[in-house]
Amino acid sequence: MRYFTVISILVFSLCFFRVTNAQTNISVTVKDSLTEYPFICVKENILSDSLNTMALFYEKLKILKSDTDTVRKVVNILHLGDSHIQAGFLSGQMMSRFQSDFGNAGRGLIVPLKLIKSNEPRDYAIRSTASWFGCRCVDRKNYPCPGLGGMAVATRDTSFFFDIATLSKTDSCNAFCSVTVFHHPRTSPLSVVSQKKGVNYYPTRWPFASRIELDTLVCNLHLKGQSMFGDTSIYYAMSLENRNSGILYHSSGINGSCYSHYVEAGQVLNQTAALTPDLIILSLGTNEAFGKCDQKDIYDQIDRVVSMLRDIHPGAVFLLTTPPECHRRVRRKGKKKYYYTYVTNTKVEKVAETIRRYAVGKGLACWDLFSISGGRGSAKSWVKYQLSARDRIHFNIKGYELQGNLLYDAIIKGYNDYVGK
Structure with missing residues (x-):
């Protein structure tokens, strides 16, 4: 009788653990549409986070997902960037999926x-x-x-x-x-x-x-x-x-902005104190690839922004993203007149490498959109599959929403691994 009771308790405990774990786990929904884009490296769509810094953020998501208390709980995300973020399509897709899975605050x-x-x-x-x-x-x-x-x-x-x-x-x-x-x-x-x-x-x-x-x-x-x-x-x-309890997704982007602009306008960063972010996502780098800054200057500007934000938000987790490849418009001389064409902006790859190197050196999480979106030569594919805007620097709604889905899936893969341990 005692043996039967012990076995029953063990079986009940195991079932309870599985049910509880299933409730806090969120399966990754990789959009079926990704099969239409063979140039996207889906297998590489994970966060690089050697020091497991995202664990603090994942724990807050886990508590938010599994909590049945009536006391309001909010997880704050701050996404800073350039024109890719100002448009609101990429960050809007992120907000929609986060709030669908964890609640809308x-x-x-x-x-x-x-x-x-x-x-x-x-x-x-x-x-x-x-x-x-x-x-x-x-x-x-x-x-x-x-x-x-x-x-x-x-x-x-x-x-x-x-x-x-x-x-x-x-x-x-x-x-x-x-x-x-x-x-x-x-x-x-x-x-x-x-x-x-x-x-x-x-x-x-x-x-x-x-x-x-x-x-x-x-x-x-x-x-x-x-x-x-x-x-x-x-x-x-x-x-x-x-x-309500849930996710507050604050996104802020300014057309043409670089890391250096956020350094120079220090009040912009200082006032983020009122948002108390748990996760800070930095999506910059495209405009640096059109400027004259070298890799050392860009590295230093990234460090200044991150350092300023760390002083303001000592408990926040940081996630850096790299820019995708794009084109630049150039003027060429023809037989009779000048004409314009598009060529790959090779500086984007160097900027992406600098961001990756900074993240690794400082122990920060990084999402390498440059590589995930296809890497070198991929800008042509985004144009071919009608995901780019006319200027071949930006993207249309479909392209930005695709990037938002990729970033969300990368974050949630890490979350699933964390709660599954």
């Missing part, structure tokens, strides 16, 4: 890029009838000084309005009930116009951020701002949350 960071006539991701809108001027971290002028999001918008109007909304291709929107507004410390906080009741205003521990809390979930909000004594009002970005 909100839209996260939104940046008023259209107010300075730049492009925004398609899943939100920030509109205003005020007269705005601004500055990006890549601009030579330095007023207003760029902040979180890599830019700043400013107005001298004494009274002005913002309309913010989350957008969706479906009938449902990414609703929110908490808005953190990032602004110059001397700029007055915004107030809600569309609702009189169920609205609360709170300061934060950071002088450049204020918070608005609503009693109900909304898809759009009408905000009013006022300047004091005719001062210039300066805003950087907003963060939208829904008070």
